[in-house]
Amino acid sequence: MTSLKSLAKFFPILQWLPSYQKHSFAGDLSASLIVAILLIPQSIAYALLAGLPPQAGIYASILPLVVYAFFASSMVQSVGPMAINAIMTATALAPLAATGSSQYIALAASLALLSGVFLTLLGLFKLGFITQLLSHPVINGFSSGAAILIVLGQIAPLLGVSIQGEHVGQLLLQLMLAIPAMQPFGLVCLGLLWLAGGPLAKRLQHFSHGPLLSKISPLLLMLVITATVYFLNIQTKLIGAFSAGLPRLFWPQLNQTNLAQLWLPAITIGLAGFLQSITIAQSLALKTKRSIDSNQELIGLGAANIAAAASGGFPVSGGFSRTAVNAASGANTPLAGVMTAVWIALAAHWLSDYLALLPLPLLAATIILVALRLIDFDFFLKSWRYDSSDGAAFICTAIAVLALGAMLGIVAGVGLSLLLFLYRSSQPHIAVVGRIAGTEHYRNIRRFTTQTSDHIVAVRIDESLYFGNIAKVQTELIDILNKASNTQHLLLIMSAVNSIDFSAMQAISLLQENLRARHIKIHLAEIKGPVMDHLRRSEILENLDGEVFLSAHLAMQTLSGINEDFSI
Amino acid sequence: MTSLKSLAKFFPILQWLPSYQKHSFAGDLSASLIVAILLIPQSIAYALLAGLPPQAGIYASILPLVVYAFFASSMVQSVGPMAINAIMTATALAPLAATGSSQYIALAASLALLSGVFLTLLGLFKLGFITQLLSHPVINGFSSGAAILIVLGQIAPLLGVSIQGEHVGQLLLQLMLAIPAMQPFGLVCLGLLWLAGGPLAKRLQHFSHGPLLSKISPLLLMLVITATVYFLNIQTKLIGAFSAGLPRLFWPQLNQTNLAQLWLPAITIGLAGFLQSITIAQSLALKTKRSIDSNQELIGLGAANIAAAASGGFPVSGGFSRTAVNAASGANTPLAGVMTAVWIALAAHWLSDYLALLPLPLLAATIILVALRLIDFDFFLKSWRYDSSDGAAFICTAIAVLALGAMLGIVAGVGLSLLLFLYRSSQPHIAVVGRIAGTEHYRNIRRFTTQTSDHIVAVRIDESLYFGNIAKVQTELIDILNKASNTQHLLLIMSAVNSIDFSAMQAISLLQENLRARHIKIHLAEIKGPVMDHLRRSEILENLDGEVFLSAHLAMQTLSGINEDFSI
Known part of the structure; x- marks a missing residue:
């Protein structure tokens, strides 16, 4: 009995699946569909952001979701590729291999594996408390800084030019040089997507199927734009054909060189991903009278990353907006995640010819809109007004990310948090x-x-x-x-x-x-x-x-x- | 006026030297003589322990003491070569260069330089509080473990055999193999020195010049033994001739390879040295109604290490026993340290031919006696009885030092302290x-x-x-x-x-x-x-x-x- 209980603690699925209620199914089903619709273009966009081929994003959205469902302590968390993980993956791998090469793809999987092992170990040794030692200003400063980096990085694909750079100075300079070659198509996409996500979505709320419509209107718009590009033969870069179908399982080969290069990025990506996940999971769990076990959540996210590694993906995490959509669309249990994975697997199998037609500037526009929502200037103002040291922590971390890149930025942020923490704790009253x-x-x-x-x-x-x-x-x-x-x-x-x-x-x-x-x-x-x-x-x-x-x-x-x- | 005050805060010598009292001089003079007598054989012994030629120990006992006097916040601290720094230097450099080679000597100076810069920066940025975050059980576990390593390492020179090894297993195995070649001379030295330091010293206390006699009796004994070996022509290894005279100043050349190899050892040696220094300095300052500024002490110790680097020495620190002797012998100001440096410089100039006659087993015996006093099993028992988690921290650190060597051992100890600290601080009541x-x-x-x-x-x-x-x-x-x-x-x-x-x-x-x-x-x-x-x-x-x-x-x-x- 005791061993069964502890098994159920380790595999929360043994708690919720046997007592699964029929009436939960409708909610899980509708949430799974809406999240899948959101995730398909996003996963491709994030794969490209990470410097990987489109299918890496699809792969990272199938097996990790299924594996996460077994270990999840949160009932509504939606894991998968996320913008910040993607840009951190690109930053970590750029110096190690040519973007998109088979070595690069293998390193991305290794990164997910190491990241997953790190998170799982933290969870097994009950070290989850360590992640609570990051202050909100540092976390928000980090994601705001990373979001600005993402937006700057996407301006080039949005406008159909090609530039590269790790920090703000490089990016801005190269953008200036590329101005003459820019194309306006991406800006049109950006404007339309913004309208569909913002003002239009608000208006739609008043109609009977409004909430549903407002959620899928960006996707409908993407379909319309893609069809227009195809039929009117508009000149712009497309994703292009990619190998479709289900992921093949393999185990990333780790050697000493890999380990030495990847351990620090793996830890930082793991931490950044976990912080995104736990924040939203805890907030949603509060509303439903459940409590989140952060150590169990570490194990769940760790297992999801190991699954991403084994199926040719890249580091995954839970994310604010997608999880919020999942919960709002009626998800009751992690079964919604499993069904999302099924829809995505089906789409990968049947729709890859159509996905190949997605214009790159359109994907850039979706990434930019997601990233803009992560830039939290309001948070900075509020924290500064409350206590200038909190505001300073935000701005220092954001500047570190912009000046040093996302990877060193989070190291600086963690260092700053730790220093603040140690200082604060050593000053008793x-x-x-x-x-x-x-x-x-x-x-x-x-x-x-x-x-x-x-x-x-x-x-x-x-x-x-x-x-x-x-x-x-x-x-x-x-x-x-x-x-x-x-x-x-x-x-x-x-x-x-x-x-x-x-x-x-x-x-x-x-x-x-x-x-x-x-x-x-x-x-x-x-x-x-x-x-x-x-x-x-x-x-x-x-x-x-x-x-x-x-x-x-x-x-x-x-x-x-x-x-x-x-x-x- | 304000700038003068802040200058005096940075150079405490500007506070105590202008108001130097004539009656302080007698105490400073007597303390300087006794510490010099103690330090000359010790500094040579520690240089050999660090894998360096004898003069490196002498050099590390001249300029660092003078420089320290300018920055010292403690009035009675005695800096110089110490056993733990020496063994950590040996551990850090053994994989990088052949022991005693000119490259090895240059690396030792670089290590002192980096260590000094690290400590100085900590002090300048007022980060001294960081070093207060090491728990006593971890500090004592570290020094007890390192002392056991030192004793084991000195058994071979004590008995006239030659073995090498970084951790306990290696050392014990090689010692077993060397048993047939061992010579009893070192054991006789050890026995006599123990008698002179312990039982004899206690008896001497009752006589009129007892306290003084008990302090210099080990030195008198060393003179007698050395003379006996020389005149009776006893077969044993001697230090041998070494280049005498004053240190020549030079600046260690640092390149990227050096930096990458030495930064971690430099930080750990710096921390270990500072912890030894600050503990005794604070304890003695309390008795005299002064308070120690730990940031100023970091700057002082940092400057002393930079001076050690510039004069061909190796990492220095303050130490428990020598500082206690300095205080007990009447030292009132850092002038005692400056005078100690003068005596040592004179001895290096005039006495090096005689120092060359010191038998190596005799030096090994002095190191073993110092190290044995650092093994604090009593502390372990008390901390275990008080709270088993405190006892566990002691024993874990000691075992880490024995199993992984002093360098990784202190990293493990700091990690353990930090983890305990973070855990403890995140659990409010x-x-x-x-x-x-x-x-x-x-x-x-x-x-x-x-x-x-x-x-x-x-x-x-x-x-x-x-x-x-x-x-x-x-x-x-x-x-x-x-x-x-x-x-x-x-x-x-x-x-x-x-x-x-x-x-x-x-x-x-x-x-x-x-x-x-x-x-x-x-x-x-x-x-x-x-x-x-x-x-x-x-x-x-x-x-x-x-x-x-x-x-x-x-x-x-x-x-x-x-x-x-x-x-x-």
Whole structure:
């Protein structure tokens, strides 16, 4: 029974599939169709963005969805190729192989494999908490910066010219040089798609089948444009014929050279993908009274990436907009994802001749529209207004992405997050307290009019003590004592301290040892039960020259001299 | 005036030298002599341990001490070659060049340069707090493991055989094979030195010049042994002639290959050295009512390492025992260090012929005695008894050092510290609270008998909220709400929250948005003034469906229904 339960925890499909309700099916079916319609052109567009042939996008949209369904902790997540993964794949592989070559394709699969193994390991070792250490400003700064890179990169295919570059300077310069050769067709596509997605979709909401129509109107428009190009014989680049059909399974060959080149990109792509996935999954799960297990989600996304690797795809992740469409279109379970995969497999088999007719500028236009929605300037303004350090984190990460490329940009962002985090965590709050006259309450002397003693310094420590913050506490205590030269007693009030680790305990012990030369005794008050249990197992209580008091007030009454009245 | 002050902050020598007191001189002079006597054989021994010629140790004990004096924030720190730095240098350089070759010597200087630049940059950018994030168990586990490696490595020179190996397995195997060739002379030296340092020193304390005699008795013993070997013509390996005199200044040539090979060892050696230095410096400063600026100490140690690089030495640091001797022998200012450097320079000039006669097994014996003192098994037992996770951190780091070598061992230790730190920091404490009947006090419902409401969940948050811990808080809140299905009001009591960053604010806002579907309102109570100022600059107060209350009790009175009595 227990093993079955833990198996069901590892394969959530064993929980939801046996109790699958008939009425869930209609929602799953309609969502699967709408997502498939959205995903087919997107997957091709993202494959091209990653420097891969169109079928790589199709392959990345079949097996990964099926495998994800077995491990998924989210009921409505839609995984597959995403814009940010695609551009990071291109950035990682560009220096290693010729774009589109068979070596390039093999490296993309290896990247997905490594990324998947990394995510799966994080999940298995329950290290999901690590990914929660990225601040929102850094995440948004990263995706905004990457989105600008994507838009800049798509201007060339949109306008029918060919340029390359990894960072903003290169791209802008080459674009300027290519102006004379530009064609207006892509701009028309962009304008029409924008109308279909924005103003038109809003109007459609008022009609009876409006919500459905507004979701598929971009696709209908793409059909119309493609047909127009074909029948009117408009001169523009098309995707062109590509090998259709189902993916063949193979295992990417990893050697030491590959590993050395790909491990860092694999980790960064994995992290970036997981952050996109978990954010939307958690937000949607909240609404439905479910909770997301982030470690299980890591395993699910890891498995999906391994599946992408085995079927000739490239790194996949869950994404904001597609998952939102999936949920809004009625998806109830991961079965919707499995059915999406079926539709895409069928389309790959039957429709590849028609997909080959899609004009490249049209795909560029769809990518640009998706990327523009990722640029969150509003977030920057709000975070800046709230706290300038939050705003600075956003803008620094965005600039790092623009100046160094998406890959180094996320490394810089993670580094910045970590630095902020470490700094923030090493700065605990402590306060010198005094008595509110006539009461047993002790409050911060900076905020309240309090009664203090000449030879007792009472300090309330507001956080649990451990190696990460004890150095700062020690420094502050010494500063406080150096200012109060008559001090004979240092009273530490531990009412807010939930734990003291060995390093912190030793530091307090050492502090007493060193304060002995200055004839200062350290006393403790209001220690919580579990903390006291730990302290009793060490020598600290014998090492302290002072005593342990039940309350701050009791301590003050006992330690204060005859000239000072701390009785009530 | 301000610029002079900031100059004096950067060069602490401008503070203490102008106000140098005549009576400080006697102490500085005596300390400088004793430390020099200690340092001369030690510096040669550590140079050999690092795989370098004897003069490298001498060089590393002259200019670095003088340069350090200009930047030092500690008054009594004694920098120079140390055992752990030496073995880490050997580990880093062994795969890169033949031991003792001119390339090897140049790489050692480059390593000191990079290490010095790294430390200086950390100090200039005020990133000293990073080094406080290593837990004591990890630091002690590292030095204990490295000390075992050192002892094992010195058994061969002690017994006059020659073996090589980076980790325990290799060393033990080769030692077994070399047993027939071993000579007992080194064991005799070890026994005598142990007697002179331990039991004899204790007895000497009772005599009038005892403390001084006990400090220099190991040196006197070394003189006697060396003379005995020379005059009785005992067969054993000697250091042999080495190029004496003062160091010539040169700048190590760095190229891309060097940089790629040396940056990681340089960082780890720098960190390990700084941790040794700062621990003893802080402990001694406490006793003398001074405080150590860890960023200034980074700059001082960084400059000392750059000086070591420029004068043909290898990475230096401050160390526990030598600094303790310096302080105990009367050192008052860094002038003691400058004078130590002068004595060593004189000795290098006049005594090198005599130093060449030192037997290698005798030096091995001195290193073993120093290393044995670093193995802190007692610390392991105490930390294990206090909290098994602290003990586990010690033993894991020690095993990593023994199994992977000192270099990878400290990387593993830092990684482990960081992981523990991140995990620890992402787990804030929150508690569901209820009213102590008849009072206005609200306490943890698990610890007290409390009065609660059926449709209100009151949660006290015990730590400041920011991106690093908000995810965990969110998860716990959802778990709590999922268990209390009648909940209409979620009351967050913020009395212990000193700040809320943008990520955390957004997360609360999102939580409300998602709880709206479940008809749950989020209310806030007891928000501190500065936190409220920030919140007012965002939209959160409008986004919340609930209200902001001055106190938890007021909130409970207002929100509770007619069937529940929360009035007094």
